[in-house]
Amino acid sequence: MxxxxxxxxxxxxxxxxxxxxxxxxxxxxxxxxxxxxxxxxxxxxxxxxxxxxxxxxxxxxxxxxxxxxxxxxxxxxxxxxxxxxxxxxxxxxxxxxxxxxxxxxxxxxxxxxxxxxxxxxxxxxxxxxxxxxxxxxxxxxxxxxxxxPAVRRQWTLLRHLSGPWAEPLDPVTTEATLSEPVAATAIGAEMTELLAAATVPRRHRDSLSRADDSGLAITASLSGEPAGYVRFDPALHEHEELRAAWLGALVVSDRASGRGLGSALLVRALVALRDAGAQVALMRIDPDDERVMRMCRLLSFEQDEAHACYQVEDLRRETENDLCKTLTHANLGGSVL
Missing domain, CATH: 3.40.630.30 (Gcn5-related N-acetyltransferase (GNAT))
Incomplete structure (x- = not known):
């Protein structure tokens, strides 16, 4: 009772x-x-x-x-x-x-x-x-x-940064200029501009536009114009007895898409997390995004966990990230685009 x-x-x-x-x-x-x-x-x-x-x-x-x-x-x-x-x-x-x-x-x-x-x-x-x-x-x-029914899925991916299972983090050649890591608060306007210039599903756009200002970011520019950014949080926590840190959002403008910029930004963020003491990096992605899945596999990410969003009634409604929100203590544990 x-x-x-x-x-x-x-x-x-x-x-x-x-x-x-x-x-x-x-x-x-x-x-x-x-x-x-x-x-x-x-x-x-x-x-x-x-x-x-x-x-x-x-x-x-x-x-x-x-x-x-x-x-x-x-x-x-x-x-x-x-x-x-x-x-x-x-x-x-x-x-x-x-x-x-x-x-x-x-x-x-x-x-x-x-x-x-x-x-x-x-x-x-x-x-x-x-x-x-x-x-x-x-x-x-x-x-x-x-x-x-389950109407949406996410995966948590893991990438070893040190130890016997860690693959080398070789820099990715790109024509873009990448910045050093800076506080996300310092480039809020630039991230908003880039988000507007990228083809991002509405369910991701809404959550990214409301992302908090914690953590760090690395930006990329082409011919002096903003072309993309990656967010990450070097704060360490324990994951399966290893020191772990979260990658957050990765956004690349449409004009810079297809040039390897996303991979270059991710590798730079992974190096920063490794240098901060993380043994593994974690991030959440949409497993139905074949382009992102391929990029992550090439960068030696592997699936760690699977998540599902369940819905009662009106299955025609699009599943928004603001309602199906990330339930984690990591501020930047969001989807990577």
Whole structure:
């Protein structure tokens, strides 16, 4: 038996339990690369642009049948609904209560009807989307059981920078001039100009235009005009017991496309990450982009993890990156274009 109630702001006691749960779950899932809820999101409130719902799910401690057993928060769901009815879902179960039917029972009780009345469970959501990062068996079982299709994919790619599996990082010959790494904040206007000059799918363009200003960037110019850039974050974290760092967005203008500029920028960024102490570099890509996949294979990247975006209702809608957002602590863990 579970108990839950939608709210637009968590009560003090529930907030403390939810915060403890999402932090404990993030630590537990870090090595596997599963989705994580940012603790800051627990305090988000609604605005004119979106409605934010919080749903702490409670059960009796240890799922006891005793009436005197205390109720505790065993799972947490966060739903952000845009003005157009698109709902972005984040959901996490306490590690101590997994594989015990909590998620299945919640879906059975709430249902997945988004078209009746005020949308899903009265929240206003007409479409539900959620990213499952990593090959999460529980997510696969749940979506299969309730017939929820995957509408978009991402892969995390890994490239060894040192050690026995590291291939040489030979510079790529290019007619462009590449800059030294600079703070991304210093070239915001230039990156905006380049993004406008590149053929980028809308789902990527929206997320890139709202990317934060952390990390570093290397720019490229042709005949004195901006031609491309790559973003990366040299901050190190542990990945499979190795020091890892993230590559972010790679953008090349249409006029510079096909000249090897993307490969040249990536290699320069990889060298910078290696020099910063990273043993492996990570990035996320769209596996359906054959051009990017080929470039990455030639640069000795290999698939590390697979991710899927699941959607309920209206499968004709394009899957946007702002809703299917990257659930990672890495600020620049976005798609490479």
């Amino acid at each position: 579970i108990s839950y109630r939608w709210c637009d702001e968590l009560a003090v006691g529930d907030r403390d339990e939810v915060l403890a749960l999402v932090r404990r779950a993030a630590d537990f899932d870090a090595e596997a690369g599963f989705s994580a809820v940012d603790p800051r999101d627990v305090d988000t409130l609604s605005s004119d642009a979106q409605r934010v719902w919080h749903l702490p799910i409670k059960a009796r401690r240890d799922l006891s049948a005793r009436d005197d057993a205390p109720w505790v928060v065993v799972a947490y769901l966060r739903l952000v609904v845009g003005v157009d009815g698109l709902g972005s879902v984040q959901f996490v179960v306490d590690p101590d209560y997994r594989s015990r039917g909590i998620a299945t029972l919640l879906v059975e009780e709430l249902g997945l009807d988004t078209m009746s009345g005020d949308g899903w469970a009265g929240t206003g959501a007409r479409v539900l989307r959620v990213w499952s990062y990593g090959s999460h068996p529980a997510a696969e079982r749940l979506t299969t059981r309730f017939g929820v």
